[in-house]
Amino acid sequence: MELRQLRYLVTIAETGNLGRAAERLYVSQPALSQTLRALEGELGVRLFDRHPGGVSPTAVGRDVVEAARRTLAAAEGVRAAAARVLRVGFEASGAGDLTSRVRAEFARRHPEARVEPKRYDWGGETEALRAGLVDVAFVWLPADLAGFAHEVVHREPRVVGLPENHRLAGRAGLTVMDVADEPLMWTERAPREWVDWWAVNPRPDGSAPKWGPTNDNVEEMLDQVADGVAVCFGPASMACYYTRPGLVWVPLVGAEPLRVALAWPAGSANPLVAAFVAVVRELSRP
Numbered sequence: 001m002e003l004r005q006l007r008y009l010v011t012i013a014e015t016g017n018l019g020r021a022a023e024r025l026y027v028s029q030p031a032l033s034q035t036l037r038a039l040e041g042e043l044g045v046r047l048f049d050r051h052p053g054g055v056s057p058t059a060v061g062r063d064v065v066e067a068a069r070r071t072l073a074a075a076e077g078v079r080a081a082a083a084r085v086l087r088v089g090f091e092a093s094g095a096g097d098l099t100s101r102v103r104a105e106f107a108r109r110h111p112e113a114r115v116e117p118k119r120y121d122w123g124g125e126t127e128a129l130r131a132g133l134v135d136v137a138f139v140w141l142p143a144d145l146a147g148f149a150h151e152v153v154h155r156e157p158r159v160v161g162l163p164e165n166h167r168l169a170g171r172a173g174l175t176v177m178d179v180a181d182e183p184l185m186w187t188e189r190a191p192r193e194w195v196d197w198w199a200v201n202p203r204p205d206g207s208a209p210k211w212g213p214t215n216d217n218v219e220e221m222l223d224q225v226a227d228g229v230a231v232c233f234g235p236a237s238m239a240c241y242y243t244r245p246g247l248v249w250v251p252l253v254g255a256e257p258l259r260v261a262l263a264w265p266a267g268s269a270n271p272l273v274a275a276f277v278a279v280v281r282e283l284s285r286p
Contacts, residue, residue, distance in 0.1 A: 003075055005039050006068040008032060009047065013065040017054035073132025077270070084113040086272040089125040089137035092218045095154040095260040096237035098284060099138060106279045113272055121217040123190035129263055135273050136264040140235075142193050143261070150263035153284040158252040159239050161225045161232040166248075173253040176200045183212030183230035185221045198233055200255055222247060 008025060012032070015021040022029040040047050047061035057065055086106075090099060103115050118134050120127075125137040129148065139145065141152070160179060162169045168178065180203060186195050195201075199209045212230030215221040218238075225232050226246035234242075235258040239249035262280050264273050 001039070001042065003072065005035055006071055008035050009039065009068050010065055010072065012036065012048065012055060013057050013061070015054075016056060020054075069131065077132055077135065084272070085116050086113060086136065086270075086276055087116045087118055087134040088276070089118045089120060089128045089134035089139075091120050091122065091125050091140060093235060093237040093241040094119075095138045095262075096156055096235070096240075098154050098260075098280075101283055102276070102280050105283060106276055109279065110272070110275055113275075115276075121189060122187045123194050126263075129265075135268070135270055136262065136276055139261045139263050140194075141259045141261055142191075142197050143263075144191070145261065145263050147266065148263045149266045149268075150261045151281075152259050153262045153280050154260040155257045156236045156260075157257050158233055158255050159236050159249045160252050161222065161234060161238075162248050162250060163226055163228040164246050164248045165228070166231075169248045169250065171250055173251045175253050176203055176255060177205065179231055180207065181210060184209045185212050185215055185224060185230045185232040187216065187221075188214050189216055197256075200233070218242060 008021070008027075011025055012018060012021045015024065018032055018036075019029055022032045025032065036048070043064070045060045045064075046058055047064055048055040048057055088103070093099075095102075103117070106113075106115060118125075118128065123140070123143065125134070126139055126143045126145070128134045129137045129139070138154070139150070160168075160174050168174060171178075184199055186199060186209075199211075201209050203209065213224055215224065221232050222242055222244060224230060226244055233252060233255075234249075236249075236251070262277065264277060268274070
């Protein structure tokens with residue numbers, strides 16, 4: 001069994017179609033079908049059910065595909081360790097200026113290593129860590145970090161994003177109830193607990209937010225806010241890292257601050273992970 005075969009297997013599962021999988025993998029469909037049959041023969045099980053619309057994994061196939069994903073992620077981790085690369089996950093503004101300060105100090109102490117930043121969309125840094133796509137991550141809480149070593153390393157207040165011509169744009173600060181009647185941007189890509197925390201749901205009076213349009217990433221969110229479609233909540237660092245015409249940021253008063261955790265696989269044998277954690281601990285001390 002080769003990593004190439006496992007990569008083929010995962011791609012077939014993701015596309016649900018041998019033709020599309022072959023195109024993505026830059027191989028011929030007959031060659032891909034032959035590889036799949038050979039792998040099923042080697043394992044002694046049928047991995048996919050064939051039907052007119054394509055293929056779908058069998059019950060055993062789903063388990064094998066998940067195991068293949070973990071194996072491929074582990075192989076990427078081995079390659080990264082051999083290349084002295086540390087993959088660091090984060091979303092949007094990460095842990096504010098702590099993120100850049102840590103990378104700079106880590107590079108100074110470990111010039112032989114290279115930090116490879118990996119930005120993910122809402123809540124995606126946690127899944128990337130779980131899938132082995134990153135070695136360590138700055139995670140916006142709340143998040144499910146069961147099975148990972150983690151500690152809170154950063155806190156920052158929240159802000160409200162408004163179109164610049166909004167009636168509240170000139171205020172020195174806003175409470176959640178000040179914008180209770182404004183449509184609020186949200187996402188379906190993150191866990192519900194995460195969405196509700198950011199939306200302050202329920203509100204202090206027990207009411208629910210007025211849900212506005214959904215978005216898949218920070219750029220989509222801010223574009224819609226600047227267009228006057230809705231308002232959004234974000235961390236204060238977003239006001240520094242994400243500025244654009246038509247958008248203003250106002251402090252959100254009285255809301256729980258964002259907590260950012262540094263998380264990494266418990267018992268990681270990668271010495272770069274331990275070194276990075278040490279730098280974060282040192283620079284995040286009050």
